[in-house]
Amino acid sequence: PIANGLITRMSERHDLNYGTMRLCGSIGFMLMTICGGAAWERFGFHAMFLTAGLSFLLVFFVAFQLEDPPTPYVQHRQHALWDLRQDAGFVVLIIASFFVGIALGFSMVFDGLYMKFFGGRERLIGLMFGVAALSELPAMQYRDAFTRRLSGPRTLWLSYILLCIAYGGYVFARSPWMLLVIAIVKGFGFGLFLVSTIRLASERAPEHWSSTVQSV
DSSP: HHHHHHHHHHHHHHHHHHHHHHHHHHHHHHHHHHHHHHHHHHHOOOHHHHHHHHHHHHHHHHTTTSSOOOOOOOOOOOTGGGGGGGOHHHHHHHHHHHHHHHHHHHHHHHHHHHHHHOOHHHHHHHHHHHHHHHHHHHHHHHHHHHHHHHHHHHHHHHHHHHHHHHHHHHOOOOSSHHHHHHHHHHHHHHHHHHHHHHHHHHHSSOOGGGEEEEEE
């Protein structure tokens, strides 16, 4: 949430498309899951944790390059965040995100096990997550175009519908390859959901509460 808060504000200051910036993360995720799935199938899972830890070291060096514009200290009222409850749209956004978060949390944990249930190996598990990440790219890239045509809340509704279709598809899946097709729909819906939720939360909250609101 701290990173998202910083980056969304930077994108607003420099008139940049946040979705375009965020898709870089999806590209990295896609490449790592596809390559990682093949590697873990051959070498086992032990090296995975060391690889993940070492890769995070790169983030430290990149983070030092982020701008930190001087912001004068302003005394804010103690209960300013609590006052956001009066924004009905914000309350609905938080409640909806809570339930979508439950579904996504289950999915992140059990998608791989479901693939194994149908006989898929680690290579296919990595490919499944990679395909989902690949389908996030156009959703993040063109989220602003969707918003101009549909509005922000309706774009978020579209993401919910796509995620419902994907989870419904799990019920009828009968093979590993069907899960790969479902991952495309799920990835596109997730891309719209993530960027739309972060943008809407950032727009509705005062700047000094941006990271806190996204944490909620």
